[in-house]
Amino acid sequence: MQQSLSRGSSPLALLMRGVSRLNLYLAGFSAFVLLAATAAVFCEILSRLFFGKSLVWVVELSGYSLLYMTFLGAPYLLEKNRHVAIDIVTEHLPPRLQMPLAFLVALFGAAICLYAAWYGLAVTLDQFQYGSRETTVLAPRSYLLTWVFPLGMVLLSIQFVAQAVACLKR
Amino acid sequence: MDWWLTLSLILGALLVLMMLGLPVAFAFLAVNLVGAYAFLGGTSGIEQLVINTTDALTSFTLVPIAMFMIMGEVMFRSGIANDLMDTLDKWFGKLKGRLAFMAVGGGVLFSTLTGNSMGAIALLGSSLVPEMERRGYKKPMSLGPIIGSAGLAIMIPPSALAVVLGVVAELSIGRLLIAIILPGLLMAVLYALYIWGRCTLQPDLAPTFEVQPTPLRVKVEAGIRNILPIGFIVFAVVGVIFLGLATPTEAAASGAVATILLALAKRRLTVENFRVSMFESANISVMVLLIVAGAVAFSQLLAFTGTTFGMMDAVLSLPLNDHMIVLAMVLTVVLLGMFMGPLPIMLITLPIFVPVVEQLGFDTIWFAVLFLLAIETGSTSPPLGAALFVMKAVAPQGTTMGSIYKAAIPFLVCDFVAIAIIFAFPQIVTVPVSWMFG
Amino acid sequence: DEVSLNVVSFTPKTAAVSAGFEHFVNAVNEEFAGELSLNWRGGPEVMPPFRLADAVRNNSIDMALISPSYYSGLVPSSSSANFSFKNYEEILESGYYDRMTEIHAERGLRYLGEIPATDVKFFLFFQDRVDGIDDLAGKRIRVFPTGLPFIEALGANGLVLPIGEIYTAMERGAIDGFMQGNLGWAEQYEDVVNYYITPPFYRAGFSILVSERAWERLPEELRGELQDYVRNTLGPELDQSWGDVIAAGNAEVEAAGFEEIALEGEEAERYLEIAIDAAWEHMQEQIGDDELTAELRSMLVE
Ligand code: NA
Ligand code: NA
Numbered sequence: 008m009q010q011s012l013s014r015g016s017s018p019l020a021l022l023m024r025g026v027s028r029l030n031l032y033l034a035g036f037s038a039f040v041l042l043a044a045t046a047a048v049f050c051e052i053l054s055r056l057f058f059g060k061s062l063v064w065v066v067e068l069s070g071y072s073l074l075y076m077t078f079l080g081a082p083y084l085l086e087k088n089r090h091v092a093i094d095i096v097t098e099h100l101p102p103r104l105q106m107p108l109a110f111l112v113a114l115f116g117a118a119i120c121l122y123a124a125w126y127g128l129a130v131t132l133d134q135f136q137y138g139s140r141e142t143t144v145l146a147p148r149s150y151l152l153t154w155v156f157p158l159g160m161v162l163l164s165i166q167f168v169a170q171a172v173a174c175l176k177r
Numbered sequence: 178m179d180w181w182l183t184l185s186l187i188l189g190a191l192l193v194l195m196m197l198g199l200p201v202a203f204a205f206l207a208v209n210l211v212g213a214y215a216f217l218g219g220t221s222g223i224e225q226l227v228i229n230t231t232d233a234l235t236s237f238t239l240v241p242i243a244m245f246m247i248m249g250e251v252m253f254r255s256g257i258a259n260d261l262m263d264t265l266d267k268w269f270g271k272l273k274g275r276l277a278f279m280a281v282g283g284g285v286l287f288s289t290l291t292g293n294s295m296g297a298i299a300l301l302g303s304s305l306v307p308e309m310e311r312r313g314y315k316k317p318m319s320l321g322p323i324i325g326s327a328g329l330a331i332m333i334p335p336s337a338l339a340v341v342l343g344v345v346a347e348l349s350i351g352r353l354l355i356a357i358i359l360p361g362l363l364m365a366v367l368y369a370l371y372i373w374g375r376c377t378l379q380p381d382l383a384p385t386f387e388v389q390p391t392p393l394r395v396k397v398e399a400g401i402r403n404i405l406p407i408g409f410i411v412f413a414v415v416g417v418i419f420l421g422l423a424t425p426t427e428a429a430a431s432g433a434v435a436t437i438l439l440a441l442a443k444r445r446l447t448v449e450n451f452r453v454s455m456f457e458s459a460n461i462s463v464m465v466l467l468i469v470a471g472a473v474a475f476s477q478l479l480a481f482t483g484t485t486f487g488m489m490d491a492v493l494s495l496p497l498n499d500h501m502i503v504l505a506m507v508l509t510v511v512l513l514g515m516f517m518g519p520l521p522i523m524l525i526t527l528p529i530f531v532p533v534v535e536q537l538g539f540d541t542i543w544f545a546v547l548f549l550l551a552i553e554t555g556s557t558s559p560p561l562g563a564a565l566f567v568m569k570a571v572a573p574q575g576t577t578m579g580s581i582y583k584a585a586i587p588f589l590v591c592d593f594v595a596i597a598i599i600f601a602f603p604q605i606v607t608v609p610v611s612w613m614f615g
Numbered sequence: 616d617e618v619s620l621n622v623v624s625f626t627p628k629t630a631a632v633s634a635g636f637e638h639f640v641n642a643v644n645e646e647f648a649g650e651l652s653l654n655w656r657g658g659p660e661v662m663p664p665f666r667l668a669d670a671v672r673n674n675s676i677d678m679a680l681i682s683p684s685y686y687s688g689l690v691p692s693s694s695s696a697n698f699s700f701k702n703y704e705e706i707l708e709s710g711y712y713d714r715m716t717e718i719h720a721e722r723g724l725r726y727l728g729e730i731p732a733t734d735v736k737f738f739l740f741f742q743d744r745v746d747g748i749d750d751l752a753g754k755r756i757r758v759f760p761t762g763l764p765f766i767e768a769l770g771a772n773g774l775v776l777p778i779g780e781i782y783t784a785m786e787r788g789a790i791d792g793f794m795q796g797n798l799g800w801a802e803q804y805e806d807v808v809n810y811y812i813t814p815p816f817y818r819a820g821f822s823i824l825v826s827e828r829a830w831e832r833l834p835e836e837l838r839g840e841l842q843d844y845v846r847n848t849l850g851p852e853l854d855q856s857w858g859d860v861i862a863a864g865n866a867e868v869e870a871a872g873f874e875e876i877a878l879e880g881e882e883a884e885r886y887l888e889i890a891i892d893a894a895w896e897h898m899q900e901q902i903g904d905d906e907l908t909a910e911l912r913s914m915l916v917e
Binding site: 213217218221222224225228229232233236237238334335337338340341343344345347348349350351418419420421422423424425426476477480481483520521524525528 | 627628629656657658659660661662663665666669670673674675676776777778779780781782783784787788789799800802803804805806807828
Binding site for chain 1: 198227
């Protein structure tokens with residue numbers, strides 16, 4: 008659907024190709040994070056079994072990995088139009104209504120993601136300046152976790168705009 | 178504002194956005210943004226929403242969903258699932274709906290492994306559905322049995338949800354874990370009966386074929402080669418829990434590692450297969466987790482508004498007899514289960530419902546079992562049941578939400594039948610408990 | 616005009632420790648009837664407990680009733696309130712609460728006071744018998760982060776597991792025991808717990824945090840009255856109010872058939888000493904200011 012945007016060599020097309028590449032890399036990174044988390048939890052089991060020692064950081068880190076996975080992997084899935092949506096109403100609409108509706112919904116999606124990204128950024132910066140930490144064993148700086156939220160939301164917002172533009176071109 | 182007005186505004190907005198085709202996760206996000214602004218002090222509320230959303234995801238209890246996803250993907254892409262079904266065809270080729278039965282059987286089996294129905298759908302959906310469809314199974318018989326039986330995860334121990342229910346409602350966890358087993362099996366039997374009936378009436382839903390008479394030796398060989406190794410995977414999950422080597426959440430990781438090892442041993446795991454499996458597991462987990470994060474924040478907002486309390490008060494003040502009040506409570510939980518996560522439902526309703534049940538003189542363990550069943554039912558109810566969204570995420574691309582709803586409804590009816598049977602015959606719950614605990 | 620504040624607690628309304636919160640909310644509503652009303656919206660179902668202090672800080676809720684160890688990420692010295700064997704009035708006299716008010720203010724939080732629970736303490740619970748302190752080495756014990764230093768100082772292995780996992784982990788022997796208060800859960804775990812160690816250690820006390828925006832809404836005079844009432848009148852009263860809750864908790868422990876492993880004399884002293892020393896050593900690292908740590912420690916520990 009977004010191919011029309013990234014075709015050609017206009018600056019916009021180049022930008023969209025770059026964004027698309029970034030989305031793919033982030034999705035790949037998200038898969039890597041999942042693999043690492045699985046390996047870590049498995050190591051925790053082995054460590055208790057063979058060395059009688061619990062790796063206290065595993066529970067915490069595998070939780071963080073879910074957060075990273077989700078916000079870094081979400082833009083790629085939107086680009087591929089794979090996020091779970093309820094299609095029972097839209098698929099029965101007459102085709103001449105489907106396009107405008109999809110356009111409006113995509114614009115709306117772009118707006119809410121951008122809005123969320125803005126406040127996500129505000130929270131991240133605040134946590135950075137304030138120096139807040141997680142209340143856990145490892146107690147990492149909170150902004151090290153929160154930053155993926157605005158990043159993911161901005162990329163999602165860009166992707167929604169691309170969807171809207173694609174609707175117009177059709 | 179009256180509770181029902183607030184509730185219908187919030188839910189209405191959510192439903193409208195979803196029906197317009199905005200992906201579920203973003204519909205939650207939109208409603209959460211407006212709700213947080215309205216109820217939590219303007220833009221401060223939005224900031225808190227960011228914090229709560231990220232908090233919802235940094236949760237170890239969600240980890241198994243992603244890891245069961247790996248198991249399912251690797252089983253599918255390395256052909257382990259395919260071998261399993263080939264073998265079943267050799268043995269039971271003429272049995273109508275054999276793969277649907279297998280899904281229920283798998284549901285029961287994996288529900289002894291996991292305490293988490295989303296994880297069970299992730300596993301069974303990704304490993305079985307593509308193969309079932311390739312073998313000509315239609316959606317009602319490929320998606321349905323998995324949606325139905327994955328919910329058994331919380332009805333058969335270990336069940337993290339039953340444990341949490343015991344903690345919140347202050348009931349003996351040991352008794353509760355015994356009490357849920359028979360109702361869980363009852364549900365499995367009802368599902369199997371339905372599959373048998375439907376496949377008899379509509380044979381094309383689950384095609385059979387003439388099996389070449391296979392010598393027993395071949396059958397046994399295929400069994401040893403293709404079914405026995407599944408036992409290794411099962412052991413890696415359930416065995417390690419039983420031996421106390423891992424907690425139920427950790428066991429998902431050893432299951433994933435065991436599946437990868439098995440695929441390697443069978444020389445089926447190419448680098449490419451493995452890469453795609455991991456990429457797809459991550460993708461599907463992301464879709465599911467993004468919805469979960471939205472739903473958690475949504476539940477918190479609803480709880481904050483107090484509408485859920487208003488709803489409960491209204492139910493409890495209905496002019497009904499004792500039995501009907503209990504039934505009304507159970508139905509309320511089904512209703513809440515359609516759009517709220519299990520934990521907030523428990524925290525909101527149990528402290529009020531359980532004393533009422535006690536006061537009316539009913540067995541609280543019996544009520545707790547009905548409660549769990551109701552949550553399970555709600556989570557598989559159209560249009561918003563979370564389990565259905567998980568199925569949409571794992572089902573082959575092009576599967577419509579409508580076909581998932583259609584597949585889920587008969588199994589929902591089975592759930593209601595199970596609720597009715599347990600409601601009418603509390604002995605199903607009380608007898609095994611008194612037998613075990615004297 | 617009556618000011619209404621939204622209150623959220625870190626535990627569910629019906630949890631045993633919430634008895635103190637109910638007492639607090641009712642007392643304030645009665646004392647300041649017509650001027651101030653606290654609207655207790657709920658617990659974890661409304662706001663994730665570890666994010667409650669953030670919510671007060673950014674003004675999205677007005678007041679939080681929260682264990683100090685749940686926001687040590689915002690105020691590193693907050694959990695110090697647990698590491699003491701003194702009662703409320705002794706701590707009040709030491710000036711600790713005034714000092715905490717300053718420390719919270721430096722971190723942009725308003726600390727109204729504490730809902731003290733001197734007699735609510737922590738225990739180690741086990742499935743199998745343990746014989747004394749030295750037997751604890753190598754045991755796998757589920758803890759919350761605050762308790763980890765003590766467990767490690769005992770030579771045991773601390774695990775941080777979700778609450779829903781404790782039962783199965785105990786039942787299957789993935790853990791040998793866990794650290795917990797003794798209020799209102801014993802009967803649910805009767806099948807997997809058989810022993811607990813006394814003497815209990817530490818103390819409980821719950822911070823009352825008020826958001827800046829809510830504080831501004833209170834008339835100047837009311838602020839002073841409220842703080843004075845909470846610290847000097849209600850505090851001692853709340854500290855004494857746990858009798859019934861604790862008795863009920865003890866009765867449950869007894870009904871569940873848990874057997875006490877009582878450490879005696881020197882061993883009991885050593886046990887408590889390890890608990891306090893390990894905690895304060897960790898506090899020192901966490902606070903990163905030796906002078907402040909020493910000051911707080913001198914207020915809380917003899
Ligand atoms: Na289970
Ligand atoms: Na079901």
